Amino acid sequence: MHILTRPILEINLKHLLENFHQLEKLAEHSIPAAVVKDDAYGLDAKVIAKTLYEKANCRNFFVAHGIEGERIRPFVPEANIYVLQGIGEDSIEHFIKNKLIPVISTPQMFAYWKQNRIEGIKPVIHIETGLNRLGFRETELEALSDDDRAEFSVVMSHLACGDEKDHFMNKHQLDNFIRLKNKYFPNLPGSLSASDGVFLGRDFQQDIVRLGAAMYGINTAPYRENQMKNVAYIKAPVLQVEDLPVGEFVGYSATYRANSPRKIAIVSIGYGDGLPRSLSNVGKVFFKSSDGKLFEARIIGRMSMDNVICDVTNVENLQVGDLAYFVDDFYTLDDMGRDAGTISYEILSRVGKNTRYIRKYID
Amino acid sequence: MHILTRPILEINLKHLLENFHQLEKLAEHSIPAAVVKDDAYGLDAKVIAKTLYEKANCRNFFVAHGIEGERIRPFVPEANIYVLQGIGEDSIEHFIKNKLIPVISTPQMFAYWKQNRIEGIKPVIHIETGLNRLGFRETELEALSDDDRAEFSVVMSHLACGDEKDHFMNKHQLDNFIRLKNKYFPNLPGSLSASDGVFLGRDFQQDIVRLGAAMYGINTAPYRENQMKNVAYIKAPVLQVEDLPVGEFVGYSATYRANSPRKIAIVSIGYGDGLPRSLSNVGKVFFKSSDGKLFEARIIGRMSMDNVICDVTNVENLQVGDLAYFVDDFYTLDDMGRDAGTISYEILSRVGKNTRYIRKYID
Numbered sequence: 079m080h081i082l083t084r085p086i087l088e089i090n091l092k093h094l095l096e097n098f099h100q101l102e103k104l105a106e107h108s109i110p111a112a113v114v115k116d117d118a119y120g121l122d123a124k125v126i127a128k129t130l131y132e133k134a135n136c137r138n139f140f141v142a143h144g145i146e147g148e149r150i151r152p153f154v155p156e157a158n159i160y161v162l163q164g165i166g167e168d169s170i171e172h173f174i175k176n177k178l179i180p181v182i183s184t185p186q187m188f189a190y191w192k193q194n195r196i197e198g199i200k201p202v203i204h205i206e207t208g209l210n211r212l213g214f215r216e217t218e219l220e221a222l223s224d225d226d227r228a229e230f231s232v233v234m235s236h237l238a239c240g241d242e243k244d245h246f247m248n249k250h251q252l253d254n255f256i257r258l259k260n261k262y263f264p265n266l267p268g269s270l271s272a273s274d275g276v277f278l279g280r281d282f283q284q285d286i287v288r289l290g291a292a293m294y295g296i297n298t299a300p301y302r303e304n305q306m307k308n309v310a311y312i313k314a315p316v317l318q319v320e321d322l323p324v325g326e327f328v329g330y331s332a333t334y335r336a337n338s339p340r341k342i343a344i345v346s347i348g349y350g351d352g353l354p355r356s357l358s359n360v361g362k363v364f365f366k367s368s369d370g371k372l373f374e375a376r377i378i379g380r381m382s383m384d385n386v387i388c389d390v391t392n393v394e395n396l397q398v399g400d401l402a403y404f405v406d407d408f409y410t411l412d413d414m415g416r417d418a419g420t421i422s423y424e425i426l427s428r429v430g431k432n433t434r435y436i437r438k439y440i441d
Numbered sequence: 442m443h444i445l446t447r448p449i450l451e452i453n454l455k456h457l458l459e460n461f462h463q464l465e466k467l468a469e470h471s472i473p474a475a476v477v478k479d480d481a482y483g484l485d486a487k488v489i490a491k492t493l494y495e496k497a498n499c500r501n502f503f504v505a506h507g508i509e510g511e512r513i514r515p516f517v518p519e520a521n522i523y524v525l526q527g528i529g530e531d532s533i534e535h536f537i538k539n540k541l542i543p544v545i546s547t548p549q550m551f552a553y554w555k556q557n558r559i560e561g562i563k564p565v566i567h568i569e570t571g572l573n574r575l576g577f578r579e580t581e582l583e584a585l586s587d588d589d590r591a592e593f594s595v596v597m598s599h600l601a602c603g604d605e606k607d608h609f610m611n612k613h614q615l616d617n618f619i620r621l622k623n624k625y626f627p628n629l630p631g632s633l634s635a636s637d638g639v640f641l642g643r644d645f646q647q648d649i650v651r652l653g654a655a656m657y658g659i660n661t662a663p664y665r666e667n668q669m670k671n672v673a674y675i676k677a678p679v680l681q682v683e684d685l686p687v688g689e690f691v692g693y694s695a696t697y698r699a700n701s702p703r704k705i706a707i708v709s710i711g712y713g714d715g716l717p718r719s720l721s722n723v724g725k726v727f728f729k730s731s732d733g734k735l736f737e738a739r740i741i742g743r744m745s746m747d748n749v750i751c752d753v754t755n756v757e758n759l760q761v762g763d764l765a766y767f768v769d770d771f772y773t774l775d776d777m778g779r780d781a782g783t784i785s786y787e788i789l790s791r792v793g794k795n796t797r798y799i800r801k802y803i804d
Contacts, residue, residue: 081528081553082529083507083526084532087738116746117796142713142746143797163446163447163747164446165446166447167443169798183680184680184681184763186444187444187680187761188442210685210742212680212681215683224632239695240696247690315529317547317550318546320569328572329572329573330572330602331602331681331701342573346526350478353785383479383505384479384784385574398549398550401547421718423746424712424718429714431794431796434623
């Protein structure tokens with residue numbers, strides 16, 4: 079028996095690279111750029127960017143904020159680093175110091191840029207095609223002069239429904255993108271698609287594809303089986319195993335009551351480690367016997383900040399110190415997202431930022 | 442007009458101290474211990490522990506993991522640091538190096554302790570009284586010898602329903618605690634209550650109170666108005682303001698459609714900054730005019746990782762660069778928790794771990 083207390087987060091960099099190469103091949107006529115914003119969805123942008131730079135020869139990276147570009151610059155010295163949220167008074171220092179390339183989404187930000195140009199940098203222009211999020215609207219494009227348009231190096235947009243193959247918005251946005259690009263920036267390279275758009279085919283891939291979620295193992299084309307390998311693995315040790323007599327309540331606010339004799343395990347992980355609290359009373363957790371047999375169990379009661387309680391009545395030979403598996407090949411982040419009433423992206427983004435994990439990078 | 446791109450997290454340490462003192466006074470016959478686990482609910486345990494140690498003379502701290510104790514030790518050199526998840530093979534080094542005090546919850550962990558005692562440290566024993574989470578069950582207490590029982594310095598348990606004043610579990614757990622303590626550890630100081638239990642009165646306060654959530658401004662006694670001051674303040678700049686014509690969709694999966702002409706603002710914060718994605722299409726956001734008038738607006742469409750889109754049709758004179766207020770005195774973490782279908786604890790725990798915020802400590 080082992081006495082263990084800490085949750086474990088494993089990040090499989092081999093799988094990350096395989097996913098990247100698979101996506102790169104799917105979009106073989108486009109330049110692959112890696113999206114490492116939000117600290118590489120929590121997996122540590124420094125490690126992820128360095129791995130892709132050194133082992134996959136990736137030379138184009140997207141982050142959301144200038145500060146994120148600053149953090150990865152030492153690991154990707156010769157790469158283009160594009161900054162999706164753009165540039166402003168509170169971030170320009172990061173751009174100057176690290177030669178970051180702003181994505182400019184509004185006339186106001188463009189006016190700021192023209193007063194604060196950085197030598198050697200040509201920004202990206204973000205145009206709106208249907209998501210109604212960031213980007214120049216057509217009336218705003220119309221107002222740009224020829225000189226204005228010559229300031230930019232790339233034209234980009236972003237799909238609203240790229241994860242739904244037959245959604246009418248996809249063609250609508252593609253048509254808008256091609257029309258606006260041809261009209262205002264006919265000679266610039268275009269970037270329309272993140273991971274989801276890559277699976278929509280050559281038209282959507284344009285010149286630069288922005289590979290994020292799928293590279294991290296998320297199924298961004300959920301209308302068919304996931305082609306990506308899982309990257310994040312989450313497990314945590316069992317601290318305690320107890321019989322739960324009939325009539326006993328479990329957890330905060332006593333939301334679970336034993337209606338028959340149960341066996342419970344208290345596991346050392348909780349929403350303080352980034353698991354969604356909405357897994358309370360519905361989430362799944364897995365255990366493995368020494369001969370490799372897999373047992374599925376249920377989270378019962380409210381999830382706490384540091385612990386979850388599981389109904390392990392049907393798990394054979396469970397002992398203190400055994401591991402409970404929360405995300406793995408047999409139960410992915412997408413599965414957990416479904417059970418938690420959210421999406422895998424949100425869970426991944428939360429998990430990796432927690433510093434209580436024993437964190438292992440597998441390469 | 443200002444061009445800004447980064448979200449802002451302000452942490453008001455004056456309010457933190459006021460809350461601590463208010464709780465300390467409510468439990469004036471008990472020793473106040475500060476709960477700084479989960480990186481002080483994401484607010485940075487080093488800063489929070491140092492502030493309480495230096496400015497409130499706090500000498501007792503609770504963390505969840507040994508690694509968390511190690512991180513705060515330099516800032517609270519003479520304090521007792523108790524570790525709720527206990528000690529094990531994967532954490533003992535932190536205990537030895539930093540003189541941490543393990544909370545021991547199981548016979549198995551106690552056996553491990555007896556083989557790995559640390560000189561000068563007397564652990565806490567955690568007894569189970571009704572939460573059915575961690576802790577010795579009575580049969581396990583029964584099995585302890587007199588010598589075993591003499592190993593411990595404090596006896597603790599934890600309430601399941603302390604935030605519901607009249608819940609039958611409170612008295613049930615208090616009775617269990619007193620009975621078990623009197624039977625097995627009559628001479629040890631007892632600790633039963635976290636913030637919520639403090640409000641249940643003197644009986645529940647016992648000898649040591651563990652002050653966490655309420656200190657951070659959360660209403661842990663939601664059956665009456667919050668007595669605590671807000672500690673975390675979240676805001677983010679408006680990147681873009683646009684008219685939204687009738688029939689247009691907003692955000693991923695096109696879950697919002699304009700049925701009348703609307704005005705929208707794109708704000709530079711998202712679930713990648715820890716806001717719950719479940720605020721999509723339901724969350725509130727606030728704006729202030731230059732003369733201090735407060736406008737309430739609605740999050741529309743799916744929340745993205747880096748942005749939220751708000752219906753600002755009724756917000757007067759909104760400009761790019763203005764701030765959107767997400768958590769403040771007029772809309773607290775508890776309010777957001779309600780709107781997001783979760784609790785303030787989970788949101789707070791997530792927000793502060795994100796490194797894209799401009800982070801300001803107010804003291």
